[in-house]
Amino acid sequence: MSAAAEPHAARHSALPLALLGWATGALFFFYAWILRVAPSVMIDELMRDFAVGAAAIGNLSAFYFYGYAGMQIPVGLLMDRFGPRRLMTVAAAGCAAGCVLFALAPALWALSLGRFVIGATAAFSLVGAMTVAGQWFPPARFALLSGLAMMLGMAGGVFGQAPLRLLVEHLDWQQASLALAAGGVVLAVTAAATVRDKSRAAGGLRQVMAGMVQVGRNRQTWLIAIAGMGTTGPLLGFAGLWGVPFLALTQGLDRTAAAGITSMLFIGWGVGAPVLGWFSDRIGRRKLPFVAGLMLAAAAMAGLAWAPGLPLWAVSVLCFLCGFGGAGQILGFAAVRELNPPAAAGAALGFVNALVTGAGALYQPLLGWLLDLAWTGEVAGGARVYTVTAYSTAFSVLVAGAVVGIACTLLMRETRCRQSA
Numbered sequence: 573m574s575a576a577a578e579p580h581a582a583r584h585s586a587l588p589l590a591l592l593g594w595a596t597g598a599l600f601f602f603y604a605w606i607l608r609v610a611p612s613v614m615i616d617e618l619m620r621d622f623a624v625g626a627a628a629i630g631n632l633s634a635f636y637f638y639g640y641a642g643m644q645i646p647v648g649l650l651m652d653r654f655g656p657r658r659l660m661t662v663a664a665a666g667c668a669a670g671c672v673l674f675a676l677a678p679a680l681w682a683l684s685l686g687r688f689v690i691g692a693t694a695a696f697s698l699v700g701a702m703t704v705a706g707q708w709f710p711p712a713r714f715a716l717l718s719g720l721a722m723m724l725g726m727a728g729g730v731f732g733q734a735p736l737r738l739l740v741e742h743l744d745w746q747q748a749s750l751a752l753a754a755g756g757v758v759l760a761v762t763a764a765a766t767v768r769d770k771s772r773a774a775g776g777l778r779q780v781m782a783g784m785v786q787v788g789r790n791r792q793t794w795l796i797a798i799a800g801m802g803t804t805g806p807l808l809g810f811a812g813l814w815g816v817p818f819l820a821l822t823q824g825l826d827r828t829a830a831a832g833i834t835s836m837l838f839i840g841w842g843v844g845a846p847v848l849g850w851f852s853d854r855i856g857r858r859k860l861p862f863v864a865g866l867m868l869a870a871a872a873m874a875g876l877a878w879a880p881g882l883p884l885w886a887v888s889v890l891c892f893l894c895g896f897g898g899a900g901q902i903l904g905f906a907a908v909r910e911l912n913p914p915a916a917a918g919a920a921l922g923f924v925n926a927l928v929t930g931a932g933a934l935y936q937p938l939l940g941w942l943l944d945l946a947w948t949g950e951v952a953g954g955a956r957v958y959t960v961t962a963y964s965t966a967f968s969v970l971v972a973g974a975v976v977g978i979a980c981t982l983l984m985r986e987t988r989c990r991q992s993a
Contacts (some may be wrong), residue, residue, distance in 0.1 A: 590708035593767040597656065597701025598721040600664060600763070603755050604694035605728030605838075606736065607667065608636055608932075610752070611687075612813045613737035613831050614745045620954040622680050625947070630940025633813050634933045635684045639691030641930030647695050648922020649784060651703045652915065655769025660700040661760050666693030668756025675749035695929075698725065699921050700767075702905065706917055707770040711991060712853055715906040719849025722902050726842030726895070729811065733831035733838070741828070784919045792911045793920060795980045796904040797927035802866055802977020803898035804928050805970040806873045809935035811837040811891070814943070815876075818963045822880040823887065836888045840895025845902045852989065858907040859986045865900020866981055868893055870974035877967035880960050901928065910987040935970065942966040 611618065611633040618629055650659055667690055674686030698721060705717040739748045787793050810818075811834045819830040848861050855861075872894035876887065905921055912920040946962035985992075 587708075589766065589768060590704065590770075593656075594701055594704045594708070594717060594721070596759070596763050596766045597660060597697065597704050598724040600660060600694075600697040600759055601701055601721055601725040602728035602731075603664075603667065603759055604697040605725045606732040606755075607671070607690050607694060607752060608640075608808075609729050609732040609812045610736060610749070612811075612816050612834075613733060613740055613827065615813075615817060616827070616953065616955045617740070617745045618683075619956070622683070623954075624680065625956050626940040626943045626958065627937065628680065628940075630813065630937040632680065632684055632687060634936045635687035636691035636694075637808075637929055637931075637933035637936070639688040639693075640695045641691075641926045641933055643692045643695035644699070644922040644926030644929065645784065645919065646922070647699050648918040648920065648925075651699055651918035651922070656696075656700045656703045656707075657763065657767040657769050659696050660763040660767055663693040663696035663700075664756050664759035664763055666756075668753040668760070669693075671749050671753035671756060675746045675753070695925075698722070699918065699925060702921055703918055704767065706909065711910075712989065714909065715849035715853050715858075715902060715989075716846060717849075718905055719845035719847070719899070719902045722845035722849075722899065723842040726838040726845065726899075729807075729838035730835040730842070733816075733835040734828050737828045737831050784916065784923075787912050787916050787920045787923050790912060792985055793908055793923055795984050796908045796911075797924045799862070799866065799977040799980040799984065800901045800904045800924055800928035801931040801934075802974040802980070803869055803901040804931040805935050805973040806869060806876075806894050807837065807841060807898055808929075808932035809939050809970050810834070810873070810876065810967065811895070812932065813936050814939050814963070814966070815891075817958070818880075818967075819887070821958070821963070822960055823884055833884070833888055834891060836891035837895040837898075840892035840897075841899045842895070843892075844896035844899030847896075848900050849902050849906070852903050852906065856989045857986060858903045858910075858989065859981065859984055862900045862903040862907070862984070863978065863981045865897040865903075866974055866978045868897030869895075869900075870897075870971060870978060872897065873967070873974060874971045877964050877971055880964060904928075906989070907984065907987050910989070910991050911985065914991065931973070935973070938969060939966045942969070 670686050670689030677683040701721040815834040816830045872890045875890045908920045908924050943958045950957040
């Protein structure tokens with residue numbers, strides 16, 4: 573075999589394991605999304621068992637995002653320096669520990685701590701999958717592979733709605749949380765067996781931090797991150813928490829059926845992420861499909877917020893379109909990687925993911941606070957009941973966030989799917 577053929581053969585022999593490693597990261601993101609949305613199908617039980625209102629539940633759910641968003645920049649730096657294998661293994665086990673703490677919590681503070689631990693360790697999921705994709709596959713495949721990972725994440729969001737609600741009804745929310753902990757243990761073992769590190773950054777903390785400073789000083793990084801926040805609002809604020817009680821009120825559905833309708837937003841996102849990723853790679857553009865996706869998401873969210881009397885089929889379509897358009901966020905990850913130095917790729921991805929996911933920590937408690945502000949005092953089954961007007965007013969914040977995202981995306985520099993830094 574010639575010298576030129578040997579590296580080619582080595583690449584092909586490594587490809588199956590690289591695919592398994594990427595798939596493990598994508599499954600980790602699937603699992604992380606189940607955990608992310610789980611409180612949305614436990615709202616009534618948590619309000620009843622801990623005697624709290626919407627603001628408290630919004631804050632409880634947001635502790636996931638405090639941990640997740642707060643860890644994103646460290647995760648990016650750690651991925652650049654140490655590679656994904658050990659980090660993803662320990663993180664999956666940490667998710668399992670957080671689920672156990674959540675299930676056995678005697679008080680609201682312990683529930684919040686469990687959510688924080690889950691979020692902080694789930695932070696390694698998507699960045700881990702994208703790190704494996706970036707290390708082992710060519711740049712022209714990055715948006716597609718990242719989109720497919722995002723698709724699996726959205727499938728987790730769907731599973732965390734109606735199917736998880738059925739599990740909660742069959743068992744209870746504590747036992748369901750313990751069942752989720754078992755999934756983290758399985759993922760930890762799988763990550764240790766399949767994920768491999770192709771490269772690690774040289775140098776110490778000073779050199780790694782220099783890459784972070786470079787990422788933070790890049791105006792394009794901030795524009796992409798804020799645009800990504802505009803896509804996240806409907807996903808986390810509506811489908812991830814408050815959409816279920818809203819649809820139960822406006823459509824007369826039980827919680828399981830309402831969760832099934834909100835799942836259409838996750839399905840739309842899951843379909844849109846690989847489709848938009850493939851389309852972007854195909855046409856060699858990041859900006860155009862990103863802008864179009866945000867416009868679609870903003871229009872669909874406006875329909876959901878301001879036209880609550882629509883027939884159920886129309887609500888389902890709007891949820892799907894909102895998710896499909898919001899999936900353009902994946903192009904932001906591809907663009908920020910191309911607009912920052914390769915040695916700081918993990919830091920750039922982590923920085924954007926910190927703000928994108930941190931939107932959940934902003935939107936979920938903010939919406940809960942706005943709902944409590946408009947509460948008329950009505951209670952049913954120990955849980956507060958909010959009016960349609962209160963929900964519509966609160967969801968206006970999500971529409972505004974998407975509009976701001978459109979403005980930022982219009983200012984983003986086109987990379988033409990090439991490394992430009």
